[in-house]
Amino acid sequence: MTTSSMKDVARTAGVSVGTVSNVLNRPEAVAEETKRRVLAAIAKLGYVRNDSARQLRAGRSRSVAIVVLDVANPFFTDVVRGAEPLVDSAGGVVTVCDSGEDVRREQRQLEILEEQRVLGLLITPVDDSSAERLERLTAHDIPVVLVDRGAGLHPHCSVAVDDVHGGRLAARHLVDRGHHSIAFIGGPMSIPQVRDRLAGCREVSEEAGVGLETFTSVSLNVAGGREAIEQMLRLPQVPTAVFCANDLVALGALQGLTMHGVKVPEECAIVGYDDIDFAAAAAVPLSSIRQPRAQLGRTAAQLLFDEIAEGKGHTHRNVVFQPELVARASTAVEM
Amino acid sequence: MTTSSMKDVARTAGVSVGTVSNVLNRPEAVAEETKRRVLAAIAKLGYVRNDSARQLRAGRSRSVAIVVLDVANPFFTDVVRGAEPLVDSAGGVVTVCDSGEDVRREQRQLEILEEQRVLGLLITPVDDSSAERLERLTAHDIPVVLVDRGAGLHPHCSVAVDDVHGGRLAARHLVDRGHHSIAFIGGPMSIPQVRDRLAGCREVSEEAGVGLETFTSVSLNVAGGREAIEQMLRLPQVPTAVFCANDLVALGALQGLTMHGVKVPEECAIVGYDDIDFAAAAAVPLSSIRQPRAQLGRTAAQLLFDEIAEGKGHTHRNVVFQPELVARASTAVEM
DNA sequence: CGGAATGATTGAATCGTTTCACGTGGGGGT
DNA sequence: ACCCCCACGTGAAACGATTCAATCATTCCG
Missing domain, CATH: 3.40.50.2300 (Response regulator)
Structure with a gap:
């Protein structure tokens, strides 16, 4: 048995699992001495949180997915770069998916992302055929921001360049x-x-x-x-x-x-x-x-988090930049 | 309530959740008529599998992570490109992480990946400071393949160029x-x-x-x-x-x-x-x-899947290519 | 016609966290 | 001395899917 769970930690520290959880998530609510014991047990067992279980409980994952047409295109990597800091500082994780301009790959990735209950999605869709699936994501409470895409056409936030x-x-x-x-x-x-x-x-x-x-x-x-x-x-x-x-x-x-x-x-x-x-x-x-490549990514991430924060009362925004x-x-x- | 679970599907189809699961995972084991009813219910409710729950049960996720020094460097995107087809055809998903040559970012990403119980890891480490953590991943049954890194130094498989x-x-x-x-x-x-x-x-x-x-x-x-x-x-x-x-x-x-x-x-x-x-x-x-950029990625993925397939009896391989x-x-x- | 084999479905246990309603014991206020 | 509140901890109920032993019908064969 190579992986230990909270239960194991609880046992070695002589406390209940609830307490272990508290040490990890609300350390201020647990006494110094207990905390020490729990942390020691964690270190000793090499315990690592199981994100699946966490997510299952939370109902959402922490990842923000970015689906681009081509990872080898510096344009897109710059967009990703722009988005990363914001996602990071919000405690999220960026997942980059490369659709390779291929509708079928894109479909598959969207399916997987939906199954993963991602926090949100920034996407440059290959063409209009994904519109339906994207609306479905939104309906399932996964906010979608269109990147580099004509504004106003879809019921999503978007950033675009004219x-x-x-x-x-x-x-x-x-x-x-x-x-x-x-x-x-x-x-x-x-x-x-x-x-x-x-x-x-x-x-x-x-x-x-x-x-x-x-x-x-x-x-x-x-x-x-x-x-x-x-x-x-x-x-x-x-x-x-x-x-x-x-x-x-x-x-x-x-x-x-x-x-x-x-x-x-x-x-x-x-x-x-x-x-x-x-x-x-x-x-x-x-x-x-x-x-404005990085700006596109940054703004897209911003719109996404705004939408998450505002919840139901959210109205979509479509930001359009001018090229030069x-x-x-x-x-x-x-x- | 926007998201429906297996239980909902089971209820609308008039079967048990076990049967719904079977329809999804072992369709040959369920009668035609029942299957039809279940699929209809799935369609009607817009049901989407919850990957967190799946993974929790399975103990592993389906993603193979690739941690690179710089996503904006075409060298690495080519490596990723090389690895993708193999991972794809094995039913996996590629997650690209950009350490940005930053040890601290790399640490954070490795932590997250470990929490996610990824299937395996291809990584070009920033420097030697991650050696310990990487060994720990292996100890926790997460195979690690070093990419573009001196061979033989570490207890992992590796692909490298001299x-x-x-x-x-x-x-x-x-x-x-x-x-x-x-x-x-x-x-x-x-x-x-x-x-x-x-x-x-x-x-x-x-x-x-x-x-x-x-x-x-x-x-x-x-x-x-x-x-x-x-x-x-x-x-x-x-x-x-x-x-x-x-x-x-x-x-x-x-x-x-x-x-x-x-x-x-x-x-x-x-x-x-x-x-x-x-x-x-x-x-x-x-x-x-x-x-040989794409080849590096391809071989790395191959080594990873070999290691997964061989399990405990696996001996590490270090593949070295010659540059020209x-x-x-x-x-x-x-x- | 009894019994076995086959096929389809069910129910409950399980994975590892988080969360929350409850103890429990001690200290301070009156 | 009494009561109340606080600070800590506990235990059990979720979350949603998978899995497997058990159940229930059928069908088949001797």
Whole structure:
């Protein structure tokens, strides 16, 4: 028998289990001498609290789950970083889940998180198909905060960055630089952020009478960007600028273009999205649309705890941040 | 009352809780008709299993924890990625914990994980101070696999890459390129990987009669690299090459050097470590020491499940991979 | 037609905490 | 001397699922 329980501790200390529990949870309510004896017993037996039993009694766990599209994307790790301190100081634990942009994985994870009765959930859903399940979580008293997702659409709190506006900023920047035909790279199109960024871009390009080709990448990562460039370069008339749905795609695009001897920014400009740290450190430092990453995480966690604290009387809040353009070498040439 | 239990399901289906449990866990043992009724009740009530209760009974949870030094470091996310499929297919769940190179945080997380009775633990410990606690976990039947850590030192399974050899490879490469004085950047020195990589580097530099200055960075990230370069550039005689303890530090070093107008690789060469994807995409593509990142994760998970399966009769295995040099532009000049 | 074998379901014990209504004994106030 | 209150402790009842021996029907076979 390697694991000892409260009962064992109680026995060795010559007290009741209730007292052991008190030593652990309300030390001020137990006499010095007794406390000493109990602590000694705990040390001697190497007793460790059983969280399952605790949770069973409490009805909830202490973990706050964050479900992201891609843990390997620095954007998301920065969001997680932003949320962590708050959760920590509230005595919680952060659990990171990677849905990998895969609806089925996401489903499975949500199921498990629900079974675990997590304290709350921050999530960037893959697409709209999880809406139902998320509402169900809320109905089961598990607050959900949507991260980086269009506001107001769902009965949850949310933090988001105005992606349509971000798309506009990118396109406006390229138009100002004199480009007449733009390529948009991103996908899959089921991801709302991708659609929104594209929408903003389209808005500006149409208004300015500039051509817009879209290339759907399989995934929002480096490989996706590289592959999309292959397609693009097969066009009879290759666009002189690409706007990528995120920086990983942009880095992939940069690699693809360089590999084919296309000079960036002279022959083709690039604008990315997120402004992850690596964007500035790229072969050609990337112009990008900056999002307040850590702030997103921090605010999301804050909203979550607010909702928990307010309980039933809570009204959802939807916080929207504005993105900003960071111009670097990858768009440094006038056409 | 928003959450229903087995008892509720049993009542609505007109059966006993034992039967409900059977429907869920051994469906073949219950009659079709009954099963239908129970499933209907489950659907109607929106019943969700309570994992805490399950675990309490089972004595273990289903989660495999991975404790890493820095989630924002692509090296670690790749390791996690490698481990995930295996854990998944074994019906487990991955929990990622970020110790942030902070011993106290690590301690706290280990405590929590022990309380949670996790299935097992993959960990890159911050330093040796957790050895005791880790042994205690093993004693409590929680298998521990050390990731990216010197083999044989501890009573656990481990997967590692030969860091001393990696350091040698880097130094050898720089010596071959004709450098006469090398700077090592990395830290804190309490991290064993840092010490080993430095040791390998020192070995070769001494053997070759080449100068070696070491700069201790506060942390193994971009900022750490940038700051170390500030120090280095104050030297009367600035080294012509730097070997960085990982790629993030190397990227920081690259930024620092560029900011001060030092040309890479003409005036100063750089070798990184890990060969993360971003290394190849950097402003000056980085030479680096490649580690089999995903393989590390995969093997670690495999060892863990082996240990669980073998039980008491298990003997620890220590798998060591060999790193390899990937030469790119950042060392492309002969001195 | 009796008895055994098979199949389906039940009920109660159990996991390890937390919580709360109750003792119990001693000390202070009047 | 009496009463009351306080400070400490106790014991037992939850929490929700799993498991297993026991029960109850059937069916099958000789």
